[in-house]
Amino acid sequence: MAGKSGGDTRQSPDPRLHKIVLIDQVTSDSWCEGVALRPNGNVLLGKIEEPELLVLDLATAPPPANEFDSIKPRLFHKFQEASGTFGLCALRGTEREEYAVSTAVSDPANGQFSKWTVWRVTMPPEDSDDGPEISEIATLPDARFLAGMVALSERTLATADANRGCVWRIDIPTGQVSVIIEDDAMGAAESGEIGYFGVNRVRFTEKFGWASNTGSGFVYRFPIQWDDDGLDLKAVGPPEEIASGLDNSDGLTLLPDGSAAYICSYTSGHLWRLDMEGEGGAGKAEVVELRRDLVSPTVMELIYRDKREKPTLYVVCCGTVAADSFDGDRRYWLELAKLDKAKLQITVTVTTEVTYEYI
Template sequence: MSRLPRLAGVTAAVLALGLLTTAPAAGGEPTVSDPRVVAHFDFAKGQTPENIALEPDGSADLTFFFARKVVNVTREGIKRSIATLPAVANPDTPVIGAAVVTGIARAYDGTLYVNYATGTRKTGIWRIARDGSAPRQIAKLPSDGFPNGLALDERRGVLYSADSVRGTVWRVPIKDGKPEAWATGPELEPGTGPDAAGVGVNGLRFHHNAVWVSNSDAGTLLRIPVRENGSAGAIRTKATGLTGIDDFGFAERHRDTVLAALVTANQVVRVRPNGTHAVVLTGDDGLSNPTAVAVRGRTAYVTSAAYFTQEDPNLLLARVHQRARG
């Protein structure tokens, strides 16, 4: 039986509510314009794009949350299947119930790594090689956890995985796949109030020798520095009041400026280094519950999974450029 009729209910449980504060655009900061949807997907088939990794040719590798697939989409919208994660008998993923593919990271040699949450021993990080062979599990993570955002520090040879229900960032060496609870703390944990969805740390990016994460229940963006010995530094809050924050990307020409997907608010916001933020894309631009943002040069890629609208999951591209100082 298809799990798709449950989409609205289960996704409501994995997202948090908060307050959105905005501020006028300042001179010299990045702006987003010319949004265009380049690919549409089939919601009824579970083609709900959750996360993004970019290829050197400008195409995007996307995870399909409920379909358990990884697909490549060109800038012109041409789609190609890359891999399907194996089906799991009686999945029991916390919060969701279904087996789902979440975060994705790409190595320089083209190897892809994805998080697979199942509620079974198959929960963990899986490798997708360039040779077309079947995906292979390289790390087991707790079956009662929910691995979500994923990033690769290739210099150190480690992956970082955000566990949304255990409030943990796992550090996993690629060579041996042995996970270490790298960062924990109340800033990463799910909320406990009446409006909490039970989902804490969610999106994750490795940026300028730090692990940046979002906390969906708290509506926060956090930075965790990586010390010289590889251990986690103190967790610092970079922004608050981000409604339903999921994953995010960095505007490359602006050191710590973030473009974040607010899935419940149906918006993408620009988060400045000082923590203030402003809306740059909305449903009028083609968003349909955005889940992730990636930036390459002057192009922003935004996935929309349509978890709540249940209409038009898609991939949107937009131009990122610098506003002239007045």
């Protein structure tokens, strides 16, 4: 292994960032598409190939005995009615520490995904040995492949559907599901190496929604309008291409003012910054390469800590070693991306609507 294992932290090559932290404790045969940084400094992770919510005790565990040891993730919760964990984000405006997690019954090797569900995970008190409280927020019977998820407000979630090419809206109090935007540009590519995945990540600022398309390598913005109370939004225009050539992209995140975004490639190991002329800037973004040595980077988060003006960029990856040194077998995940959509089996379940009220 090249470099130090177990959370590589180094000075940022980007003057906009405080530093870049690599969350590299996952094994090389794992695929994490959900990450959340807890207030106590620990990290929550979700694995596509297992219905597990993991925790990395980065803040509370003793440091490794030597630089080649690693803090191992520990199982925090296993979803009994699922086989994979996908999107993960912190909920807003809650009295307790709470998260939303999406799961599915899945067979990745054969491209079969069904029974998509979004759950509320309420964390136990810090001094408690209890497990989390789990309750259902919504089911999405028409979803095909849920990817990145974000909380728009205390009432609303948004999650990308990488195969259908849309962004779903989820009303948290009622569990009602609707579409924010659906466009051919955001769908899975019809040709090329990556044919299954389309829009993978979605982020929002005051004026725009941002979306990355894994299959095409494009990044889009679309204009949005928030409602009067700021709890929900709607798309008011089509997607506009602002960057291209970002093959097999993942992990889209951006500065709050929309002046720059960060995106990585899980096959080439690149980390890029996309510069805009402010949030209202028109035209294409300038793409700046920050790193090219990451192994399978997937999900990222920008976190402001300790009242610093600059955020820290956390990147989930398998370290900085060469791709041919994997000690596990991740080939079936890459093969999934090449599946013929005509052969894809997606189970759609018709359900009755259930309304949940939280007091």
